[in-house]
Amino acid sequence: MVFKESANNQVIRNYTKVRASFVLIPLLIVVAVIVFLYWQGPTSYVSVQQEVFHLMNEQLSQFPSLEYNLTQLGDAFVALALLSVFLIYTPKIWEALLVASLVSLLFSKGLKSFFDVPRPVTFYGEESVNIVGETLVGYSSFPSGHSITIFTVLTVLMFAFIPQGRSSFFKVAYFLVLLFVGIVLATTRIGVGAHHPIDVLIGSILGYISGVIGIRSSVKYRLFGWVSSSKSYPFFMLLFLGSVVFMSVKIMQEYLVVFYFPLISLIVSLYLMIKFYVKKNQ
Template identity: 40%
Template sequence: MNETSVLNLSKVKSNYFFLPILLLMVIGGCLYVSDAYSAESYISIQKDASVYLNLRLSKFPRLMYNFTQLGDALIILSLLTIIILYSPRIWESLISASIISAVLCSPFKWFFQIPRPAAVWEKDSFVIIGKTYVGNNSLPSGHSITIFTVLTVLLLALMPKNTTRKIIWITLMIGTGILLSLSRVGVGAHHLLDVVIGSIIGNIAGISGILVNQNIKVWSWIDKKKYHPVLIILFTVCTIVVIIKIRQDNLPVFYFSLLSLLITIYIILINYVKK
């Protein structure tokens, strides 16, 4: 896995930004043509589609509530800690990409100031699953940014050579990203375009993280055994936080993240002791 990921990540170039930037420009153009640059009109032009998806997806409340947790960086990255044992280079890119996505998210939310669905829609017109969000920070969806940041790195790092397998892999990863991101509409936390724009920004963040790692080897220490105690401490802290989340919301997705953390800590500890 490590050799494949190293080779694939080295092939990522700046022209990978072309498609996501083009998509953002197209969305921006459509909003301009629809005179939807104000918060009110932005919400209005997509309300029917957002409500439709919310009512359909909310028919699976438990599933949606589990899926939406994967937009939490702690949960999705904890779920992937086991990868650090087999491909540290993927994790180096994940760390850089996650930092970039966090830096991009808050300024955009502050700039656009779009109200959440619960702040503007009638309460009986849609379904809310879990926490009710009523702030003016709907655009973009932070969970969607996180999901597509992580999936973009995995998509590019683990890309198969075979054309057929490559098509299947791309379809699987993008389909998974869309499903997980749409869970934010399903739980009533975001408008549809919040999720679409957030997903594209996440794609840009993922590519950026890979490109940064090609030139700056700031995280190259994570595969060196002498620094394994740092990883053990970090993953132990994450384990405690996940356990707290389990006590608050007893969701299956948390157990998968917890299991991955425990296995990773155990293997790293064994290898370090052997040294």
């Protein structure tokens, strides 16, 4: 429990250093793309990135199994299940994650509903797109929801674990490694034929913005401060138990290796939570 308090306090200290100004330039990029999309229309939006999409889709789809497994990490349920253990040791992360997830949901649903951007398969035709997994069609391509989730999670984690007492070079390397991981995961949406490149770019930026908003809110308002209390454990124990069942069903249906990691995380988290709760109430 001493480790838990120490780790959580360090996360809180790191989060207090995050400023609202961190989203200024990313926000300007998002606004610029939205203005272009609004005035030029979906057809022009898709056309300007046509060559880049086909090039990336062709190259990335050469690794179908890897791409399809990695792209699952952009599913909000899978991502949050994978991070379930942080609820026990660093609940401040979950405070930020919950707010950030709600903000990212608003960004994703709101923009998808407002802009009728055709999916790659809808625009180019199924014969012109390399598809991995489910064939996604329709007019909800902008922005990429999976990319938003990926960068929302990475942003919350990135600021939580900023290296302390290290050189600037070490910190820059830390940020670049996480950025690289985010790019690899987000671009799987192009590899599986689900999104255009700018969908992924804007989704990633919106994820970063959502993460910063979640962090700032967790420090200033503590909307989900109750998750830090052991009184919330019974609720999360039931939630994690249900999630274990749900994830087990997903594994039986799709049998993807990547699903085992959040399943293991949920089981370990459930065990630790029960252990801590029983010990505290003895």
